[in-house]
Amino acid sequence: MTTLKPVYLQKVKQHNMADILQKIWEHESISRVELVELTGLTSGTITNLTQELLQTGLIRESETSSGSVGRKRVMLKLRTDRYMIIGLDIGRTSFEVVLADLAGRMIKSVEGNTVGIRNPEQVLDLVAPHLESLKTDATDKKSPVIGLGVSIPGPMDKKTGKLLSPPNFPGWEGYPIQSALERRFGLNVFIEDDARTSALAERWYGLGRKAQDLLFVTMGMGIGGGVVAKGELVVGSNGLYGQVGHITLLPGGEICACGNEGCWETVGSIPGILRRWSGGNTIDGFFQAVREGDPAAVQCMQETLYYLECALTTLFNTYDPDVIVLGGKLYPYLTMHLSEIRSRVKARMYAFVRDRLHIESATFGASQNAVGAVALVFGALLNEPLQTLAGTKT
Ligand SMILES: [Zn+2]
Structure with a gap:
């Protein structure tokens, strides 16, 4: 008999946990029995993994009455206020930075003008005080920020973390945006171009439901x-x-x-x-x-x-x-x-x-990119809950 390697078992656990979390998000409210039916996992596995998710604060229990005899059923729901996400939209002539909960609801939003600034560091200098202030707001609410999602006007080379050549965005080509943001803000950073973040805004919080x-x-x-x-x-x-x-x-x-x-x-x-x-x-x-x-x-x-x-x-x-x-x-x-x-x-x-x-x-008008930047982090959380939380600064 071969023994399964711990790394493999860890991967299986992560996969199952992501599956459970996604089912809870999709159904908005779901019982453990329904999770067993939908995932094909044993009730023991569901009990253990939902217990772990409850401990992380990503989900919560709520009681509802069901059936004619009014029996109480314990339902599981996503807990949207335990953690926060910061979304940053870097546009060609402006930026927007938002603090949002896990449901994509904006707690606070700040916009600024970057007309004529072609130096990425100077743009980040303008963004920095607003972003730090939102981090403080999250800390005050005792809701740690799990990541910084960023929407940019053009493609990025995923291997190097550098911007490729966005059209009409002079000064940014080759800028190592991933490492610059991680170093400056000390957060998990997720980056995609604005069309993709906009698609993700719809996927998680808009028409994609x-x-x-x-x-x-x-x-x-x-x-x-x-x-x-x-x-x-x-x-x-x-x-x-x-x-x-x-x-x-x-x-x-x-x-x-x-x-x-x-x-x-x-x-x-x-x-x-x-x-x-x-x-x-x-x-x-x-x-x-x-x-x-x-x-x-x-x-x-x-x-x-x-x-x-x-x-x-x-x-x-x-x-x-x-x-x-x-x-x-x-x-x-x-x-x-x-x-x-x-x-x-x-x-x-x-x-x-x-x-x-x-x-x-x-769905989100002028804030589509910023909501999409939030959705980018939320999607990462649902796909890899424990890894994403592991990078969270509390
Ligand atoms: Zn073309």
């Missing part, structure tokens, strides 16, 4: 995508999965920063729209001209919606998600066209899926 397969499209200075499939964020072998802004919409069109030609980003992002319009240099000015009926602006707007329609149709056919969620700095200007966009995309799809296509607006 009902949709396991979703695609988030963020439209602003660039166009990015975040893909959640069967509840998991998908990044691909080179981190390029869901780079929806780089599908070619105009063969022979403008060469994109990525090297491809005629990318959606070259025609559909804020800079892309302004280049095609050539009637001014602000997006506010462009939409003002559209409202005033300026023929060139109206023509450019029609093309913009047509590109969006083509891109979303391609994305539905490629990814087959339950829902595509739209957000980003450009999207508030397009919200009034949402029902038109829906019907135009549906008209181009296979008839049998038309009634099942969902295109929705992002």
Whole structure:
């Protein structure tokens, strides 16, 4: 008989504990008996692991009466206020830092302006006092911060922890953001680009509670995508999965920063729209001209919606998600066209899926990235509860 190695047993335990915690989150309130049925684990294992989760403070017990005789049942729920998460959205011209509980509810939020600052260290100097103050708030509430989630405008090399070349984000290329944040703030740091954090905001706290397969499209200075499939964020072998802004919409069109030609980003992002319009240099000015009926602006707007329609149709056919969620700095200007966009995309799809296509607006508006940064840490906690808590500074 072979003896199982302790490392293997530890892994099995971690896996089972994550499974239990996720079931408790999914069901909001669940009994130990139901956990046995859903996980296939023995009642002894469920008793031991839920006991350990109770000791960590991640879950709590609550009594409900059930059945006609009014017998009390002990239910298990996620305890959302025992620990806190800090989310940081670093944008191209601003930042937002938030303190949130495990349910993604914002306790406090601070925003700041970084216009014209191209030195990452100077941006972090601006963020630091606010972030330290939120850490103190969490300590005052006796709710330790389990991690710092960070949303950034472009991709990061996961192996080196350095930023790659985010579009329109000068000064940040090659910056070792992971180690810089860990050193400065002494927290567990989790980083993803804004399209992916936005997708995770929906996955854990928004539309994803009902949709396991979703695609988030963020439209602003660039166009990015975040893909959640069967509840998991998908990044691909080179981190390029869901780079929806780089599908070619105009063969022979403008060469994109990525090297491809005629990318959606070259025609559909804020800079892309302004280049095609050539009637001014602000997006506010462009939409003002559209409202005033300026023929060139109206023509450019029609093309913009047509590109969006083509891109979303391609994305539905490629990814087959339950829902595509739209957000980003450009999207508030397009919200009034949402029902038109829906019907135009549906008209181009296979008839049998038309009634099942969902295109929705992002749930958290201007704070989508910051809530997503929080969701990034929450997802890590549900996937690896003990490892994530082990890095928590109490
Ligand atoms: Zn491109």
